[in-house]
Amino acid sequence: MRRYLPWMTVFEMEDDANDLDFVTQTETESESDSECDPSDEHPTSTDFEPIQAFTVPDNTADERQFIVFESCIVNLFRKCQRTGCAAEVMEFQRMLSGSRLIISTKCAAGCNYTWSSQPTFNRMGVGNLLLSAAILFSGNTYARMQDISDYLKLPILCKSQFFALQKRYLFPVINETWISCQIGVIDGLSREPKIVLSGDGRCDSPGHSAKYGTYSLMDEDTGLIVDFVVLNKADPSVKNSNAMEPMGLKQCLSNMKKWNISINILTTDRHKTVRKILRVEFPEITHQFDLWHFCKSIIKKIIKAYGIKKAFAPLLGWLQSISNHFWWCAESCQGNVEILQEKWDSILYHTANIHVWNDKK
Known part of the structure; x- marks a missing residue:
């Protein structure tokens, strides 16, 4: 089954990217085979077919990308690429725009020719966008990808470009996809007479120094996130870091009421304020404690x-x-x-x- 990824809608967005003129190359497709001998490489290939019949996916995001060595690319441009001209190339220029390679040539017959290693979107190389999406959506960081590219001598977009693409394209698409999915989840749960949810908070740092926190509610039957909120300690309504988790729970449960979702059982950790909120403000919900947190607490006490x-x-x-x-x-x-x-x-x-x-x- 084909997995839907947010970047598949990224190209539907219209934006001016004059200051983001860079592009892509992404990762190669690798086949995982536990019995594969690295020293015994057998190339896979397709059958020969007329060039007119050769097709690529309509959606650029569905195309495969390959690691191509510089010497192999140079060999392809020793002759003029213009139709009807096979003169020897006399001048050769390489330009990098992030992970995008642009080659300009001038042959003995005077022909000028420019080739790009990637298609473009709003004058920006698509590969840079897809690479940024792959890093973000896979839960990786730019620093990790940069380490890999440094070892491979594989050019990629710079850090500032990566964050600019996140802000301009990726975050809006993620938000749009999340809202679309959440609407479907809420619609399904609102038809159920009673549901079982589990909730927990997460902060950006342990202890009492956390600045940001999130609280999420998950449906136990489907494993889908029903709702989550992001909290900031700088918010005047948040007293301190410890108050973020109870406040996040209250906001999520208020949303559940607004969406007419009836909660039968809610499982959380044993946070004292959380227990009080459920006992006083949401008495209709059966409150249970999460076993994982219980076991973790027992082990900590023994240590x-x-x-x-x-x-x-x-x-x-x-x-x-x-x-x-x-x-x-x-x-x-x-x-x-x-x-x-x-x-x-x-x-x-x-x-x-x-x-x-x-x-x-």
């Missing part, structure tokens, strides 16, 4: 206890088992608090190498 008292050292070898045990307790207790407590207490026997006992259930 902290070891830091205070070295006698807890034997428990360090049990960390993963203790975490798994708590997860099993929650999954198998069938909602019975007493059974959950007894199963969890049994870890005291296991860590003491006692695996059979008769008390309790």
